[in-house]
Amino acid sequence: MDYALQQLLNALAFGAEYSLVALGLAVVFSIMGLVNFAHGEIIGVSAYSVFLAAALGLTSPFVAVLLAVGMAALAAVVFERVAFRPVRYAPTTTGLLTAFGVSIVVQNLFMLLISPKPQSVSILNGLNQMWFFGPFAVSSLQVMELIVSGLTILALVLFLNRSTLGLAIRAAARDFATVRLMGIKANRVIATAFAISGALAGIAAVFILARRGSVSPDLGFGLVLKAFVACVIGGFGSLPGAAVGGMLLGFIEVGLLVALPQEYAGFRDALTYAIIVALLVYRPEGLLGQRIELGDKEI
Amino acid sequence: MLKVEKLVVRYGAVTAVRELSLEVGQGELVALLGPNGAGKSSTINALTGLVTPASGRIVLDGKDISHVRTEDRIRAGLTATPEGRHIFSNLSVGENLRLGAATRRDPAGVRQDIERFLSLFPVLSERFGQAAGTLSGGEQQMLAIARSLMSRPKLLLLDEPSLGLAPKIVARIFDFIGELKAQGLTLLVVEQNAKQALRFADRVYVVSSGTLRYDGPPARLADEHGLFNLYIGG
Numbered sequence: 001m002d003y004a005l006q007q008l009l010n011a012l013a014f015g016a017e018y019s020l021v022a023l024g025l026a027v028v029f030s031i032m033g034l035v036n037f038a039h040g041e042i043i044g045v046s047a048y049s050v051f052l053a054a055a056l057g058l059t060s061p062f063v064a065v066l067l068a069v070g071m072a073a074l075a076a077v078v079f080e081r082v083a084f085r086p087v088r089y090a091p092t093t094t095g096l097l098t099a100f101g102v103s104i105v106v107q108n109l110f111m112l113l114i115s116p117k118p119q120s121v122s123i124l125n126g127l128n129q130m131w132f133f134g135p136f137a138v139s140s141l142q143v144m145e146l147i148v149s150g151l152t153i154l155a156l157v158l159f160l161n162r163s164t165l166g167l168a169i170r171a172a173a174r175d176f177a178t179v180r181l182m183g184i185k186a187n188r189v190i191a192t193a194f195a196i197s198g199a200l201a202g203i204a205a206v207f208i209l210a211r212r213g214s215v216s217p218d219l220g221f222g223l224v225l226k227a228f229v230a231c232v233i234g235g236f237g238s239l240p241g242a243a244v245g246g247m248l249l250g251f252i253e254v255g256l257l258v259a260l261p262q263e264y265a266g267f268r269d270a271l272t273y274a275i276i277v278a279l280l281v282y283r284p285e286g287l288l289g290q291r292i293e294l295g296d297k298e299i
Numbered sequence: 300m301l302k303v304e305k306l307v308v309r310y311g312a313v314t315a316v317r318e319l320s321l322e323v324g325q326g327e328l329v330a331l332l333g334p335n336g337a338g339k340s341s342t343i344n345a346l347t348g349l350v351t352p353a354s355g356r357i358v359l360d361g362k363d364i365s366h367v368r369t370e371d372r373i374r375a376g377l378t379a380t381p382e383g384r385h386i387f388s389n390l391s392v393g394e395n396l397r398l399g400a401a402t403r404r405d406p407a408g409v410r411q412d413i414e415r416f417l418s419l420f421p422v423l424s425e426r427f428g429q430a431a432g433t434l435s436g437g438e439q440q441m442l443a444i445a446r447s448l449m450s451r452p453k454l455l456l457l458d459e460p461s462l463g464l465a466p467k468i469v470a471r472i473f474d475f476i477g478e479l480k481a482q483g484l485t486l487l488v489v490e491q492n493a494k495q496a497l498r499f500a501d502r503v504y505v506v507s508s509g510t511l512r513y514d515g516p517p518a519r520l521a522d523e524h525g526l527f528n529l530y531i532g533g
Contacts, residue, residue: 164401167394171387177349178385183373183402183450 002136007258013142015250016149019243020204021227022234023156024197026242030173031193032088034095035228038079038102040220042198044110046072046205047121047215051114054123064123068209069202076198077191085187103221110217118216127210145207152203153243156196160239165192173237233276235289244287252276300325300454300485301346301377306355308341308509315341317509318355323454328476328486330500330517332493338509339489340382343458346487347379348372359454374402376453382462382489384443388432392423395431395442399449409449416445437468444475454485461492469495 021039028036049071050064058064083102087094128141160166168189172179180186204223209215227242230249234241252275256268280286301323308316316338323329333339344350346357348369357365364372387395396416400409417424420441426434431442440460447455457476461469469492477499480486490496497503497517505513505520513520 167398180369182398185370
């Protein structure tokens with residue numbers, strides 16, 4: 001029982017983390033058609049900010065969390081302003097290559113200016129403790145991860161449904177030109193989407209730092225690949241799809257970890273992707289994506 | 300109120316609009332007629348700034364807005380209901396109307412205007428919380444026009460309000476356009492359906508192949524049958 005509960009919590013926590021990062025990718029993709037592979041470097045900027053602040057004498061974990069989220073949002077907005085805005089109307093592949101370019105440049109900056117080796121960050125370690133509920137021992141970090149992700153998604157849903165800017169982001173996902181006809185500034189809508197995307201990455205960065213206790217230049221890259229997969233599962237560009245896809249990916253991974261005997265553990269990733277491929281054969285547009293008819297044209 | 304001088308719109312090697320000049324005076328309803336592909340929608344898109352003209356001047360209330368961004372043109376009092384309606388189908392009817400008022404800072408006035416349109420179009424009231432994509436074509440057109448009016452424009456550009464709608468519904472939409480004119484709104488209506496567009500028009504421009512072919516009162520256009528048939532048909 002204890003073991004089952006622990007694994008369920010594991011799956012939920014992994015899923016929540018994938019969901020946060022996948023939502024960040026999806027919110028930008030939905031309005032710009034840009035797959036932002038530099039999203040992982042936003043997580044990197046966030047983590048290195050905490051590392052530098054701690055090195056300069058910051059001791060408050062609370063301030064560290066605010067710094068991580070704030071710097072991530074700022075980094076996302078700066079990436080958009082400097083790198084993505086000039087290629088906004090270029091073909092999709094240009095945006096994709098630009099994102100890879102930003103990713104490589106920023107990773108190399110981390111290596112040159114700080115170090116290619118992992119750097120220890122202990123300021124957030126306090127978040128990761130064991131809590132005991134009667135006979136059950138659970139990781140405080142996983143519980144927080146679940147609660148914070150849930151609240152964040154709730155806040156995002158409220159923002160997208162209640163505020164004018166949120167409505168504009170949802171509308172822009174379908175028809176950007178008409179959003180501009182409402183007198184809403186395109187730059188503002190896009191900058192807000194990037195800021196949201198960055199803040200979500202920053203929240204993920206806090207949990208990664210608290211779990212690993214260290215930061216390295218390639219910190220976010222692997223996670224963004226996972227988030228990309230989560231988006232594909234859910235249906236690219238669909239926000240509910242990204243959240244559901246992230247959760248599902250967490251459950252598949254942990255499920256296989258539990259189900260596979262030790263000697264087959266090496267097949268875990270292969271099986272994960274086999275399941276996803278099977279899912280996409282059944283639903284090529286993803287779980288919650290919209291089927292795009294080939295040859296169809298928006299009027 | 301609106302003055303367009305020698306507007307040229309090009310898409311690559313194709314010239315869609317050739318040195319088009321037109322004027323819309325305060326309180327007027329001006330119809331811009333022409334067959335499919337005549338450059339009417341390109342003209343509208345150049346007026347809203349969604350397309351950048353190759354050359355020419357656009358003057359609104361004496362101010363040259365040729366290089367002003369779309370968003371700021373809307374804030375200056377010009378707005379457009381695009382061809383094909385372009386309602387936000389994934390948003391509810393109410394959310395569509397709210398976005399139409401995005402430039403306004405008077406929440407009480409916005410609520411009042413929403414109430415006004417809901418009583419004007421009861422079907423929008425019934426479907427207030429539903430996705431706008433579930434409305435019929437005619438209802439979507441009503442919503443699209445109401446959404447444009449939510450910004451309280453001085454000048455409304457209507458691009459093919461009759462497109463894809465049944466004749467009875469087209470007549471109702473033009474009744475409403477006539478009411479808007481009676482209330483003092485200035486309108487530029489682009490149409491292929493000449494009969495409806497001429498009901499309330501003060502003046503008419505006819506374009507074909509991007510060039511102006513006629514400029515004058517609707518009565519004379521109807522008289523000159525050759526011209527009418529040649530460019531508009533029927």
